Amino acid sequence: MTPPASPDSQVIATYRFPPGIDAARQAEIIAIGQTLGSADARFDGREQALAACRGEVLEVRATGDGALALVTFPTANTERDIGTLLTMVFGKYSLAGPARLVDLRLPADFGTRPRFGIAGLRARLGVIDRPLLMAIFKPALGLTAADHATLLRSVADTELDLIKDDEILGNLARAPTLERFRACRPVIEAIRDRRGRDFLYAVNVTGRADTLLASARALIAEGANALLLNVLVYGYPMLEALAADPAIGVPIIAHPALAGALALAPDHGIDYGLVLGRLMRRAGADIVLHPARFGSLPFLAADEARVIAALTDRDGAWPAVFPGPSAGIKPAIVPALLADYGPDLVINAGSAIFDAAGGPKAAVESFRAAMETGA
Amino acid sequence: MTPPASPDSQVIATYRFPPGIDAARQAEIIAIGQTLGSADARFDGREQALAACRGEVLEVRATGDGALALVTFPTANTERDIGTLLTMVFGKYSLAGPARLVDLRLPADFGTRPRFGIAGLRARLGVIDRPLLMAIFKPALGLTAADHATLLRSVADTELDLIKDDEILGNLARAPTLERFRACRPVIEAIRDRRGRDFLYAVNVTGRADTLLASARALIAEGANALLLNVLVYGYPMLEALAADPAIGVPIIAHPALAGALALAPDHGIDYGLVLGRLMRRAGADIVLHPARFGSLPFLAADEARVIAALTDRDGAWPAVFPGPSAGIKPAIVPALLADYGPDLVINAGSAIFDAAGGPKAAVESFRAAMETGA
Numbered sequence: 001m002t003p004p005a006s007p008d009s010q011v012i013a014t015y016r017f018p019p020g021i022d023a024a025r026q027a028e029i030i031a032i033g034q035t036l037g038s039a040d041a042r043f044d045g046r047e048q049a050l051a052a053c054r055g056e057v058l059e060v061r062a063t064g065d066g067a068l069a070l071v072t073f074p075t076a077n078t079e080r081d082i083g084t085l086l087t088m089v090f091g092k093y094s095l096a097g098p099a100r101l102v103d104l105r106l107p108a109d110f111g112t113r114p115r116f117g118i119a120g121l122r123a124r125l126g127v128i129d130r131p132l133l134m135a136i137f138k139p140a141l142g143l144t145a146a147d148h149a150t151l152l153r154s155v156a157d158t159e160l161d162l163i164k165d166d167e168i169l170g171n172l173a174r175a176p177t178l179e180r181f182r183a184c185r186p187v188i189e190a191i192r193d194r195r196g197r198d199f200l201y202a203v204n205v206t207g208r209a210d211t212l213l214a215s216a217r218a219l220i221a222e223g224a225n226a227l228l229l230n231v232l233v234y235g236y237p238m239l240e241a242l243a244a245d246p247a248i249g250v251p252i253i254a255h256p257a258l259a260g261a262l263a264l265a266p267d268h269g270i271d272y273g274l275v276l277g278r279l280m281r282r283a284g285a286d287i288v289l290h291p292a293r294f295g296s297l298p299f300l301a302a303d304e305a306r307v308i309a310a311l312t313d314r315d316g317a318w319p320a321v322f323p324g325p326s327a328g329i330k331p332a333i334v335p336a337l338l339a340d341y342g343p344d345l346v347i348n349a350g351s352a353i354f355d356a357a358g359g360p361k362a363a364v365e366s367f368r369a370a371m372e373t374g375a
Numbered sequence: 376m377t378p379p380a381s382p383d384s385q386v387i388a389t390y391r392f393p394p395g396i397d398a399a400r401q402a403e404i405i406a407i408g409q410t411l412g413s414a415d416a417r418f419d420g421r422e423q424a425l426a427a428c429r430g431e432v433l434e435v436r437a438t439g440d441g442a443l444a445l446v447t448f449p450t451a452n453t454e455r456d457i458g459t460l461l462t463m464v465f466g467k468y469s470l471a472g473p474a475r476l477v478d479l480r481l482p483a484d485f486g487t488r489p490r491f492g493i494a495g496l497r498a499r500l501g502v503i504d505r506p507l508l509m510a511i512f513k514p515a516l517g518l519t520a521a522d523h524a525t526l527l528r529s530v531a532d533t534e535l536d537l538i539k540d541d542e543i544l545g546n547l548a549r550a551p552t553l554e555r556f557r558a559c560r561p562v563i564e565a566i567r568d569r570r571g572r573d574f575l576y577a578v579n580v581t582g583r584a585d586t587l588l589a590s591a592r593a594l595i596a597e598g599a600n601a602l603l604l605n606v607l608v609y610g611y612p613m614l615e616a617l618a619a620d621p622a623i624g625v626p627i628i629a630h631p632a633l634a635g636a637l638a639l640a641p642d643h644g645i646d647y648g649l650v651l652g653r654l655m656r657r658a659g660a661d662i663v664l665h666p667a668r669f670g671s672l673p674f675l676a677a678d679e680a681r682v683i684a685a686l687t688d689r690d691g692a693w694p695a696v697f698p699g700p701s702a703g704i705k706p707a708i709v710p711a712l713l714a715d716y717g718p719d720l721v722i723n724a725g726s727a728i729f730d731a732a733g734g735p736k737a738a739v740e741s742f743r744a745a746m747e748t749g750a
Contacts, residue, residue: 076548091630140412141452244585268636
């Protein structure tokens with residue numbers, strides 16, 4: 001996971017195979033099958049046109065427990081977006097047997113740039129050198145729009161930076177998306193006026209692809225200042241659409257729902273460093289939420305480090321974006337996160353704020369104190 | 376996989392756990408964590424509102440090699456679409472450890488209805504009682520728009536029913552999507568005029584979510600009569616958008632690219648019977664392409680049977696849709712497919728038609744002859 005940009009004309013994909021797989025043969029199948037279509041095809045008379053499209057095996061290397069293969073693909077086979085990229089490097093081949101896509105090296109301008117990233121969000125929020133603190137409305141379901149405003153008021157007198165919907169809260173009859181935002185908007189404005197810097201509410205956008213886009217634009221037209229997207233459910237191409245739309249133009253927070261279905265199996269699927277790391281960053285997310293090794297989900301320290309590196313490492317001139325350790329985050333684990341990764345984090349807590357014994361305001365202050373200790 | 380519709384107010388999800396997992400405890404974590412948000416939350420004073428939203432463990436059962444758990448969720452927690460469904464039943468929980476989503480029972484009207492399905496496509500194409508035959512333009516890349524028209528002319532004098540782009544062919548400089556359709560349109564019209572029944576060309580639609588929708592509408596405005604979508608790359612919510620859009624209104628063919636990243640691992644992810652079966656059907660696909668056990672991809676007979684059953688079984692009044700066995704399909708394996716599944720199939724072949732030693736026309740005729748033998 002230390003990819004400098006690849007040459008502009010090439011995408012380099014790395015696959016990991018378990019023991020017992022003929023990695024050299026599989027790499028050849030990928031190089032041809034994922035470009036021209038058939039590993040044993042002839043297509044007489046088309047040799048020249050085909051040569052410009054085909055992939056090439058760059059390297060096959062045995063490792064302690066299996067093998068790695070690097071395959072190069074012409075960038076011209078893609079639309080320089082994540083949709084055609086994924087179809088090319090792992091589409092049909094994902095069905096072919098045990099193999100895991102573990103790395104992608106992409107040309108410098110491949111994808112959709114995050115509109116804010118770490119630098120832009122810090123400027124927007126007026127927070128220079130400490131982690132950001134984000135709350136999650138809880139409980140996840142059962143609240144009305146007015147309940148959201150009440151919960152937000154309970155932390156209005158703190159230095160909380162952002163709040164977001166729970167990812168399972170869609171556009172439901174009890175609390176329609178637009179009504180949630182409308183109920184909270186006066187509280188957001190009061191927070192901003194009181195302290196003279198912005199406060200963001202990432203509203204969860206859902207729906208069929210067409211209604212999701214329409215819902216996002218309607219929220220922005222009413223003044224919404226951030227969006228939350230379940231990227232693996234709605235697709236990286238939806239994240240790219242939101243990030244590229246000049247009529248939207250607000251920070252976008254990527255949620256990892258469904259990521260485990262792609263990344264958790266050991267010998268199949270796509271590595272977390274891509275699913276929640278490089279692909280999210282190249283698709284335009286400004287903050288990417290992910291499990292933390294000390295949280296309530298079982299997440300390996302190595303996975304956590306790889307995701308955070310992929311979001312923040314030097315990747316040409318591509319903006320670094322915020323990692324957001326999430327799920328079971330409590331003040332006590334904040335110092336360890338800061339010690340390992342420094343201040344470029346969004347600390348994201350739900351029940352530890354809105355279900356705290358001492359109340360939400362005291363909980364936010366505990367988080368802020370833990371951030372000072374850890375800094 | 377024999378789900379009659381669940382009660383209208385409930386979605387029932389089935390999870391499979393490998394040996395060594397406390398399935399009863401995991402089922403409780405799912406029932407609470409995927410609805411209210413925290414398995415150990417209190418949220419004093421909200422008991423009544425929360426009771427209406429929470430999931431319930433219906434059954435936990437040991438099997439020969441692990442356990443199954445059935446959990447019910449209130450339908451009111453969703454937008455009755457696949458996006459909020461997946462987030463609810465497997466979103467955050469997918470990150471929690473080895474568990475596989477293996478079945479979903481859905482209320483009768485949950486999802487987006489296919490506009491055609493088997494009955495509608497048969498009526499549209501004037502083919503009553505035999506399988507449909509679909510070709511794939513090959514090679515997958517390297518062809519110009521004019522090359523597409525030339526390939527289509529080579530099979531114009533046959534009883535081929537449909538043709539489609541390869542799934543890796545996006546909107547590329549060498550053969551832009553709209554130009555491919557424009558070049559083929561006169562050939563499609565000539566085929567239709569000659570034989571007096573429709574011929575469909577499923578054009579692959581790609582792009583960011585907003586440009587994909589715009590591209591689909593532009594194709595339809597020019598007369599395109601079918602679309603191909605890489606559903607797992609662009610998301611079920613994109614399939615639902617295309618299927619629901621009255622301005623589109625053409626048959627939609629779902630491609631399985633990336634499905635293996637979700638479904639191939641044994642103890643993680645989501646079963647093929649859902650990924651390529653029930654979810655595709657409930658999201659509005661008219662034809663779903665999938666590997667065949669006798670093709671070039673390793674696909675278990677049990678997976679093939681489960682996918683085909685989920686596409687065609689009785690599911691309330693929901694339309695049955697066409698299974699499309701694909702990848703390495705040759706005339707020799709057609710009789711076995713028909714013997715197992717009957718005539719409600721779309722036989723889908725690429726290289727076996729456009730890279731055939733005897734030429735494409737003879738290859739189509741071989742497929743048609745094999746379909747007669749198998750009938």
